[in-house]
Amino acid sequence: MDVPWLLVVHGSVTALVVVSFLCGQWPIFEGTFVQSINHFLTSGAYRHFLRLVQATCGTGARDLVLGVEQYCCDRPNPILQVFYVAIIGGTYIIIVQTSFKYIPGYYVSVLHRYLSIVAVAIGAVLFVLTSFSDPGTVTSENVSQYLSAYPFDNIIFVEKECSTCKFTRPARAKHCRICDRCVARFDHHCGWMNNCIGEKNTRYFVAFLVWHFLLCAYGAFILGLIVAGELKDKKVVYILTVYYGIENSFSGLFPHVAQWLLAVHNTQILLTVFLGIIALLLGGFCAYHIHLCLANTTTNETFKWQDYIFWMKKENAAKASAAALKASVSTVSGEERKSPASKWNTFFSRPRTPAEEPVVKNNIYDMGMIRNLCEVIVPLSERRSFSRKKSD
Numbered sequence: 380m381d382v383p384w385l386l387v388v389h390g391s392v393t394a395l396v397v398v399s400f401l402c403g404q405w406p407i408f409e410g411t412f413v414q415s416i417n418h419f420l421t422s423g424a425y426r427h428f429l430r431l432v433q434a435t436c437g438t439g440a441r442d443l444v445l446g447v448e449q450y451c452c453d454r455p456n457p458i459l460q461v462f463y464v465a466i467i468g469g470t471y472i473i474i475v476q477t478s479f480k481y482i483p484g485y486y487v488s489v490l491h492r493y494l495s496i497v498a499v500a501i502g503a504v505l506f507v508l509t510s511f512s513d514p515g516t517v518t519s520e521n522v523s524q525y526l527s528a529y530p531f532d533n534i535i536f537v538e539k540e541c542s543t544c545k546f547t548r549p550a551r552a553k554h555c556r557i558c559d560r561c562v563a564r565f566d567h568h569c570g571w572m573n574n575c576i577g578e579k580n581t582r583y584f585v586a587f588l589v590w591h592f593l594l595c596a597y598g599a600f601i602l603g604l605i606v607a608g609e610l611k612d613k614k615v616v617y618i619l620t621v622y623y624g625i626e627n628s629f630s631g632l633f634p635h636v637a638q639w640l641l642a643v644h645n646t647q648i649l650l651t652v653f654l655g656i657i658a659l660l661l662g663g664f665c666a667y668h669i670h671l672c673l674a675n676t677t678t679n680e681t682f683k684w685q686d687y688i689f690w691m692k693k694e695n696a697a698k699a700s701a702a703a704l705k706a707s708v709s710t711v712s713g714e715e716r717k718s719p720a721s722k723w724n725t726f727f728s729r730p731r732t733p734a735e736e737p738v739v740k741n742n743i744y745d746m747g748m749i750r751n752l753c754e755v756i757v758p759l760s761e762r763r764s765f766s767r768k769k770s771d
């Protein structure tokens with residue numbers, strides 16, 4: 380009887396962790412325990428771990444951990460690439476060894492034995508393309524073309540020299556401190572790919588995300604069908620109702636069916652939950668990147684816009700308090716006493732203070748969804764017009 384409760388608690392805790400990790404920074408969760416869990420998962424846990432290492436093993440061990448962190452996070456390295464291959468390869472081998480014996484099954488045809496390997500192979504090809512392709516490195520040879528292709532908006536991108544590369548950094552480009560190069564239409568440096576995500580490989584990266592989301596969802600679905608087929612094939616429901624003498628209802632059967640599943644198909648259940656969680660995480664990440672592509676913006680630019688809006692609001696608030704101070708001073712000095720009857724008018728036609736003015740995000744690179752998508756699929760630097768462009 381404990382099994383259903385165990386499942387409910389397990390499901391609730393998993394959902395809470397996933398939601399906190401993905402959505403904990405949303406304004407709606409501000410000040411709630413969801414935000415606290417997010418802080419703990421994203422930075423707090425690591426800080427506590429460092430303190431623990433220092434307290435138990437001393438400063439030397441702490442410096443060693445920091446050194447490892449620097450190697451893993453601040454320099455190009457294949458650790459996460461190897462980890463990705465191990466996860467994908469390991470999961471596929473476990474599925475082959477534990478679940479292929481049920482294929483063909485009641486609901487699953489033999490076709491999925493071959494379809495699964497093709498799906499994994501396509502995922503691997505997309506991984507190689509994203510990891511080893513040029514993200515759009517800006518060099519002294521192509522910088523003038525990039526300067527022409529991406530005009531400065533003079534809001535979040537102003538004409539400025541890259542202090543390392545010693546040339547004017549094109550708009551939308553960023554110098555990646557890990558790879559030590561300027562990358563056009565920079566999105567972010569991806570540790571899993573050991574590569575920057577930029578102008579030329581955003582298409583492979585998004586395809587990789589979409590494909591792996593579908594791959595995990597497909598795996599979870601087929602494993603679910605295998606288990607459902609076994610239930611049907613072995614007449615488990617019928618046997619349980621007769622054996623325990625219970626009525627054929629959900630509440631009556633669920634504990635016994637769950638117990639049977641965890642005893643006989645625990646590997647398939649664990650794999651389904653694992654793939655389901657990964658699919659959920661990838662689905663969120665996928666949706667975010669598709670939204671960025673459709674709006675012709677990048678992760679880097681999203682942060683820049685956040686900073687810009689934050690500072691503009693601060694500036695507007697400062698202007699508003701200065702204006703309020705000026706108004707109160709002039710009221711006291713009697714300047715405003717000229718029209719006492721216009722109180723209603725001044726109330727209704729009250730001009731907006733600068734603090735109330737909405738800060739507008741004017742993305743000049745947004746040319747409509749279709750053209751934005753075309754720019755990701757066929758990057759500007761791969762178009763014929765690019766090679767003809769010169770900034771001067």
Ligand SMILES: [Zn+2]
Pocket residue numbers: 541542543544545553554555560561
């Ligand atoms: Zn640079």
Ligand SMILES: [Zn+2]
Pocket residue numbers: 555556557558559567568569574575576
């Ligand atoms: Zn990089």
